[in-house]
Amino acid sequence: MESNFTTKDTYLKHFSPRTYLETYYTFGPSISKESEILMHNLRKLSETFSLGRVKGDLLIDIGTGPTIYQLLSACESFKEIVVTDYTDQNREEVIQWLKKEPGAFDWSSVVKYVCELEGDREKWAEKEEKLRERVKQVLKCDVTQAQPLGPASLPQADCLLTAYCLEAACKDLPTYQQALKNLNSLLKPGGFLVLICALKSNYYMMGNERFSCLPLTQEEIEASLEKAGFMSEQIDVFPLNFSRTYTYNEGILYLVGRKLNTSMGIQN
Ligand code: SAH
Numbered sequence: 042m043e044s045n046f047t048t049k050d051t052y053l054k055h056f057s058p059r060t061y062l063e064t065y066y067t068f069g070p071s072i073s074k075e076s077e078i079l080m081h082n083l084r085k086l087s088e089t090f091s092l093g094r095v096k097g098d099l100l101i102d103i104g105t106g107p108t109i110y111q112l113l114s115a116c117e118s119f120k121e122i123v124v125t126d127y128t129d130q131n132r133e134e135v136i137q138w139l140k141k142e143p144g145a146f147d148w149s150s151v152v153k154y155v156c157e158l159e160g161d162r163e164k165w166a167e168k169e170e171k172l173r174e175r176v177k178q179v180l181k182c183d184v185t186q187a188q189p190l191g192p193a194s195l196p197q198a199d200c201l202l203t204a205y206c207l208e209a210a211c212k213d214l215p216t217y218q219q220a221l222k223n224l225n226s227l228l229k230p231g232g233f234l235v236l237i238c239a240l241k242s243n244y245y246m247m248g249n250e251r252f253s254c255l256p257l258t259q260e261e262i263e264a265s266l267e268k269a270g271f272m273s274e275q276i277d278v279f280p281l282n283f284s285r286t287y288t289y290n291e292g293i294l295y296l297v298g299r300k301l302n303t304s305m306g307i308q309n
Contacts, residue, residue, distance in 0.1 A: 046212035047253040049183070052127055058107035058134035059146075060248045064287055066108060068150045074284050078293055080154065081279050082204070082237055083110060085295045087158045090114040095233045095297070097199025101125065103182060103189070103224060104206020107134035109148055109172065111204050111237075113155040116172040123195060125182035127210070132179050139173050184210050184220040189227065197229040204237035208255045209245075214265070217255060221269035225300055234271055234298045238262060240278065242290035259294055271298040 065075050089095050096118035102111060105124040112122055126132050137145040152165040182189050184207060201224055211217040228234065239245075242254040263273055275297040282290050 044212050045253070046255075047209070049127060051252075053129060055247075055250055056128050056130065056252075057247055057250075058131050062107055062134075062146050064247065065283075066110065066146075066151070068154070074281060075287070078279070078281055078283065079110065079151070081281065081293065082295065083113070083151070083155055084158060085237075085277065086111060086235070087114040087155060089235060089297055090118045091159055093118070095200055095235070097232075099123065099196060099198045100200040100202060101190075101195070101198045101227055103184060103201060103203040104210065105131065105135060106204075106206070107131045107146070108204075109135060109138060110151050110155075111202060112172055112176070113152060113168060114159070115200070115202065116168070116175045117159075119175065119200065121177045122172075122175045123178045123180060123198075124176055125180045125190065127181065127183050129181075132181070136179055139176055139179070141173075184223060185216065187223055187226075189220075189223050195227070198227055198232060199229060200233040200235065201228050202235045205239060207236075208238055208242060208257055209252065211255050212253070213255065214257075214261060217257070217261075218265045218268055221265055221271070225270045228300045230300055230302045232300050234266075234296075234300065236262075236294070236296045236298070238294045238296075239283070239288065239290040240292045240294050242288055245283070245288040246286070254288075262294065262296070266296075266298055270301050272301055273298045 068076055099121045100115050100119040101123045103125055105126045152168055153162050156162045156165045156168055180190055180193050207220050211220050241256045243256045244251050244254055277295045279293045
């Protein structure tokens with residue numbers, strides 16, 4: 042049976058970084074559901090990275106998209122950050138911001154919010170510079186491949202971060218489980234996985250275009266992680282949904298897990 046799930050080719054042809062950013066990451070004076078979810082994720086990320094539990098040399102963000110919000114706390118705890126995405130125009134959007142090119146998306150109100158969480162709103166320009174300095178590479182990535190980063194040779198990371206990517210990239214549960222196994226190989230034994238997922242979501246809109254999502258429950262995610270050689274250490278489900286005009290979902294899952302130390306963990 043042919044699946045209608047959004048293909049990789051559709052991402053290349055139809056994913057609009059600007060429409061995505063304007064829909065989901067406008068951080069205006071009126072608090073939308075999208076902003077509430079963003080603020081929640083920023084608080085969780087700040088807790089994870091600022092308390093000193095999750096730190097190290099290398100963090101790889103998988104499916105970065107056109108966004109950098111997810112790295113604002115992590116850049117204080119990791120010396121090097123590598124960002125990755127399948128879609129060329131998303132990597133270009135991030136590079137525009139990194140290089141401070143004219144017309145780059147303005148993340149400053151989000152950066153100020155994170156600085157406020159971390160104790161000093163006035164340090165936002167410094168944080169932007171720190172993040173720009175810490176991002177060492179912007180790479181193509183395909184989570185459905187055994188080597189998601191292709192021929193790029195990187196040391197195994199101390200932390201993998203991935204927000205809203207796997208449910209967009211994987212058409213069914215076996216593909217999702219395999220993608221987690223593929224990612225496992227990029228991480229050191231004992232290394233951390235930070236995962237953000239819109240639960241039970243089956244689509245998200247970008248302008249008039251509908252992009253598929255794999256609807257996942259917390260239990261399916263936990264079981265998939267276990268099969269892929271991870272253990273979950275912290276799971277929170279935030280009972281907030283995106284605006285119904287943009288997305289269907291039933292809460293937002295925030296999870297911190299670790300790659301198992303033993304060789305018993307995974308079989309490919
Ligand atoms: N992390 C961002 C973007 C999520 S949107 C955020 O938090 O908002 C989903 C992202 O998954 C898109 O950027 C898309 O290009 C990427 N993606 C889709 N299929 C992929 C694949 N097979 N491998 C890697 N990334 C993929």
